[in-house]
Amino acid sequence: MANQFIVETSARHVHVTQETLELLFGEGYQLTVKKELSQPGQFASNERITVVGPKKELANVSILGPCRKLNQVELSATDARSIGIDAPIRESGDVAGSGACKLIGPKGEVELKEGVIVAKRHIHMTEKDAADFGVTNGEIVNVLIENGNGRKTIFGDTVIRVSNSYALAMHVDTDESNAAACARNQMGTIVK
Known part of the structure; x- marks a missing residue:
């Protein structure tokens, strides 16, 4: 259908600097693509760590x-609460003054003094x-999720992120996906 896009569920994950990667996995270590x-250009790696x-x-x-x-550590609000971290809802990259945690490899x-966020839903x-x-x-829009399962949902406060290095897709976290009972190939529509 025209004017629709895929809605992808973004599970908990971590982005690290090369320096942090080497502290967790050893000098000169490189991520491997899973x-x-x-x-x-983005990938899930084979490497896994513990967030404390x-x-x-x-x-x-x-x-x-x-x-x-x-x-940057991206958790759902449920994840953050369960491990005792006060993680603000932020756009990716906006980590100043955000939650703290320890990463174990x-x-x-x-020890991260900041960097734990609940990612703001975005397209x-x-x-x-x-x-x-x-x-x-940077525009804020509403997105309609319909899948015939009795949980029609409108997600407000969805940020538009534009770059020619992107591919068209909306990202929601696991809490949001579960609340809307999103299907595997869930589609969304901007509503005004």
Whole structure:
């Protein structure tokens, strides 16, 4: 159907710097690709770590690659609460003053003073996609989720993120996906 896009569920994951990766896995370590993701050049790696909060820990958390300039831990609100972290809802990359945690890898540990967020739901678009949908970078929209299961949902406060390095897709976390009973190939529509 025209004017629709895939809605992907983004499970808990971590982005790390090369320095942090080496502290966790050893000097000179490089991430290995497990699966390519929908966004060009992004991948889920084979490497897994443990995220530790004040109350408990989450084991076997995936690292997404490639390495980034900042460390960032993306959890659902349920995950963050369960391990005792006060994680604000933020756009990716906005980690100043966010939640703290410890990361544990096979070769070492890293204390993050900030970096834990609940990712704000967003739609990745190219400039052409944005023009086709009549939206602009940073615009806040509502997205209708319909799948015939009795849980029609409208997600408000959805950020448009425009770059020609993106592929058209909306990202929601596991809490949001479960609340809307999103299907595997769930589609969304911007509503005004």
